Amino acid sequence: MKSDFSFIKGGVTAPAGFTANGILCHIKASRKTNDTALIFSEKPCNAAGVFTQNRVKAESVKLTKKNIANGRIQAVIANSGNANCCTGAQGAENALRMAKAAATELGISADDVIVCSTGVIGQQLPVEKIEQNIGALKNGLSKEGHKEARIAIMTTDTQFKECAVETTIGGKTVKIGTMCKGSGMIHINLGTMLSFITTDCAISAEMLQKALYETVAGTYNCVSIDGDTSTNDTLTILANGMAGNEEITADGEDYRKFLDALNIMNTIMAMKIAADGEGASRLIECSVTGAKDVQTARGLAKEVIRSNLVKAAMFGKDANWGRILCAMGYSGYEFTPEKTSVFFSSRKNAKRFFEVEGAESVQIAGTSASDEEIEVFRNGVPLDFDEEKAARILKEEAVEIAVKLQDGNAEGKAWGCDLTYDYVKINGDYRT
Known part of the structure; x- marks a missing residue:
């Protein structure tokens, strides 16, 4: 079964109710482009995620796994330039401070924020730089903000990676958007370097988790650039239900159409990561x-x-x-x-x-x-x-x-x- 779908513009802000932004917080002194991204849904979302299988996990991964466990999320904050990994109790506190800073500005609970980091392992994250700029990050949220956010999560990537599709489910137009980063330290195992998916489809957290497990098996998990599974691999999906379709709560035609669209999009993203491997020529x-x-x-x-x-x-x-x-x-x-x-x-x-x-x-x-x-x-x-x-x-x-x-x-x-x-x-x- 193949869904009727079309590619659309907008990345993670293509679905209804989602805005995004990215700014430069100078997390890494040498960086000249955006290094901190924010994604926000005007309504709380059902959510799911898959994460690195490396036994050494970044503090952001540990916090996000905790926050997403109840299947409810409303925002994502992510930084590049520092992995916040192998950083102990201070690193855990820094990840929590990122969540609290975003939550305070957005007027939501810190438990409803996904936190992601990517970059150098073993250095403390200068979280105060994010806290000092969180107001500007929040105030710049917009439907066009995906263009700033997609740059902010890049490290050694030579090009941004995003995609969005729309399809019809239950008689309603449903949109799915994504952005990801990844170029080196990639041998994906239930996740990718960093990948964020948004959708206005009404679908339960349980079915989102099922869809993620099914889609990564033949897309992201089939990518290897250098055989190294990252400490920070994170793939999350947020669904705010604003498309108005009847909520997908079980396997069936609507779920399969959603999964087909997700597979098409994630196949392209997997290929983008592979094609942009560090130093790659083909x-x-x-x-x-x-x-x-x-x-x-x-x-x-x-x-x-x-x-x-x-x-x-x-x-x-x-x-x-x-x-x-x-x-x-x-x-x-x-x-x-x-x-x-x-x-x-x-x-x-x-x-x-x-x-x-x-x-x-x-x-x-x-x-x-x-x-x-x-x-x-x-x-x-x-x-x-x-x-x-x-x-x-x-x-x-x-x-x-x-x-x-x-x-x-x-x-x-x-x-x-x-x-x-x-x-x-x-x-x-x-x-x-």
């Missing part, structure tokens, strides 16, 4: 078909795109399919090497796939034929192939590794990027 998509089950297909695909040797080969435009088979072999997932085939393909001008604001149509993974394709390995046997053609394919900014198995009918995808010299440069002096 997006790498791995598709696995013919697997025994979906978990195996996705697991194999993710193991391929997280392999440093595969990523380095993609940077070097080297069709080294042996590294792909090697990564699959140590993945722990079952497949039959003797019945495995590998193809490389490319899509030219791929960056246009990600410019989705208000787009009438968007091409996402698997929806369009490749510009060029070459088979390099068939049924467990290497093929004689044109190395020049392979190199030509691998130089494009979006490359697909297609793995075809004969173990079943399941399929899955994962997204990553190549490993370049610039990744080492960025992370060699990230703290200093």
Whole structure:
């Protein structure tokens, strides 16, 4: 079942009742762009979230998990430049002060505020800088404020990441908007670096949680840039019900339409993160078909795109399919090497796939034929192939590794990027 939907402008402020803003609080002295964002719903929202599986968790993650446990939230405050992680009791107090500062200005309870941070680990957050500027942050809330907010959550990202869609549910127009950030320290496991979703759909907190678990499995959790799961991964969704549809409280047609729209949007966001990996020169998509089950297909695909040797080969435009088979072999997932085939393909001008604001149509993974394709390995046997053609394919900014198995009918995808010299440069002096 596929929903009828369209892309619209506005990101997190596209749904009714939501406003946002972003300003520069000088959390990190060298930063020249916005570093603190605020999202606000004029009505209390049903809410849900998924978070990092890293045992080391930022203080903002701990507080947000506590606040969101009752399924009710009305605002989000997020900062970049400082992760507020491994900061002890003072860090916990700083996260709470962020929530209280936003709550006081907005006239709501601090328990109804999501707090998120991203940046350097192990340094105390100068929360007083946020407190001193919270009035300006609140006073600038507007429907156009998503443009300021989407910048404020970026760290090493080279481009902002946002999307919004609308669909019809229960005879009412429902809008869903999102913004996220992520470029490095990404091997997503039930969350992303930071991702915020807003909707005016009427849907219970329980069904929001179900939808998040379902959507991350095939979108955000299928992204790996460098194999490092962040301490701050947070994905939250707020639903204020202002679309006026009958509240979704159980699985059914309305829930499936909502989930379809959410999946489409989150697939694009996952690809945006992968394409903007630190130092990356190309997006790498791995598709696995013919697997025994979906978990195996996705697991194999993710193991391929997280392999440093595969990523380095993609940077070097080297069709080294042996590294792909090697990564699959140590993945722990079952497949039959003797019945495995590998193809490389490319899509030219791929960056246009990600410019989705208000787009009438968007091409996402698997929806369009490749510009060029070459088979390099068939049924467990290497093929004689044109190395020049392979190199030509691998130089494009979006490359697909297609793995075809004969173990079943399941399929899955994962997204990553190549490993370049610039990744080492960025992370060699990230703290200093």
